[in-house]
Amino acid sequence: MLNTYTFPEYEYVCSDEQKNGTIKRHPVVVVGAGPIGLTAALDFAQQGIEVVVLxxxxxxxFGSRAVCYAKRPLEIWDRLGCGERMVEKGVNWKLGKVYFKDKLAYQFDLLAEDDHKMPAMINLQQYxxxxxxVDECLKDDKINLCWKHKLISIKQMDDHAVLTIETPDGVFKMEADWVIGCDGANSDLRKMVGADFTGQFFMDRFLIADIEMKADFPxxxxFWFDPPFHRNQSALLHMQPDNVWRLDFQLGWETDPEEEKKPENIIPRVKAMLGDDVDFELEWASVxxxxxxxxxxxxxxxxxxxxxxxxxxSPFGARGANTGVQDIDNLxxxxxxxxxxxxPIGLIDTYHEERAFAADDNLLNSTRATDFITPKSKGSRFYRDAVLELAELTDFAKxxxxxxxxxxxxxxxxxxxxxxxxxxxAGxxxxxxxxxxxxxxxxxxxSWLLNQIGGEFMILVVGDKPQDSVDAGVASAKVVSIGSDLxxxxxxxxxxxxxxxxxTYLVRPDQHVAARWRGFDEAKIIAAIARATCTN
Structure with missing residues (x-):
């Protein structure tokens, strides 16, 4: 239980196929009803695809978990019908400050320009x-949320998969043309199919503490490096809704996670950070x-x-859930x-091409951040501290x-x-x-441009439009005039x-630019759509 949130309890329903002992083929089954699985359900349903979520x-x-959500995922959720509600509840922010010891070393603005519907970043508890x-999913009859349905095995055929599901009423099977694994970093589904999951573990631990308090912090x-209240380590503070604040404390690898999660060990850390006179209640903690x-x-x-x-x-940079939402947007x-x-199925394989490229970019940025925050040698530590000291005085180091x-x-x-x-x-x-x-x-x-595009191929033409649409066979793209229509x-x-x-801009259904020209040419547009759909 949390002081500031009452958890909903969703009804388990025994499916007709389990009751009748029949095996039904579904177009798509999503495994996992976290942020990415629910995004998949909403996106697929908006595409007209019936989807089952297990x-x-x-x-x-439970717990706030992911907190920071960036502009691009918010734009995607806005297209799916729930972005405005998230922004209304969340804490809108764009300024960040970095402290070294007891001095401000650097500050940044995530969105210095105006004229965007969605903010640079919001903080909102994952629940x-x-x-x-979930509320949005329940409005769509193409989405079937199956609570207390645990995938226990999967068998793959050439054109479908057979899933064995465990429920409170026993075990049954269902089939799916496609299965989308959104069951987290410790994915059982990934293990079931024997997929390799390789990379680097970091030998460090961090404490998350969510506290409820009233404070006048902006x-x-x-973010602090080596602050007086937590020497030789780092710390982070974020505001969340409901007077809840997220605190992160670097602990070091030698610490005992179970000991560090105990309130009697967390409370002194919080008081050292905020002062003995601050009134707060511990809401949730994790290591x-x-x-x-x-x-x-x-x-x-x-x-x-x-x-x-x-x-x-790593959680530094809020690249986890934000990246996952963009996976679904691509798929x-x-x-x-x-x-x-x-x-052809080759179009599905471009999902790996594009999103693995994005994942590698995020991994590179995440690794660099981690190496800076937790230097692994005396030389790295000396470099980091020198950068922080210079950032207070010079622009080149910032x-x-x-x-x-x-x-x-x-x-x-x-x-x-x-x-x-x-x-x-240009641009x-x-x-x-x-x-x-x-x-x-x-x-x-x-209105906003992004509220007028997405979900299908679209052609934006500045000035008069020569025709209303372009039929490329695989898709018919609507032509929109920037001038008369918008x-x-x-x-x-x-x-x-x-x-x-x-x-002229050709825009993909996921609101990405596929091609652009200085003039409208139907043949070139058809060729570009064919290229963007692997039908050329």
Missing amino acids: DDNNTVS YLEEYM PERW YQFACRRIDQFRHGRVIFAGDAAHQV GWKMKLVLEGKA PLVNSGRLSVPTPYVNSSLNTADEDEF LMVPGTNCADAPIKKDGAD NDVKGVFADRYDAREGT
């Missing part, structure tokens, strides 16, 4: 996040060791892995085209400070699905990049997309 529990995650997504990320590793292949036969089941990073539209028989590079999307710049530029463009919207938001007007009403009222779209009269 979870061996019947409530949301709220999951609760909101909603910022505060963790972390790793940077990933799966060998994101697809193993008919099983596809996402989130922590596919890759695991859903590809799965739809393959299930409909419009695209970018070298690394308390965790906060999660940002990884552009698929080398993806085989991209059509390379043949015209000159960041290169093929393979997720679309930047921009304020627009539609039918005279204020009004770039502040010129933000033109600036961010280096757009002028005739500029």
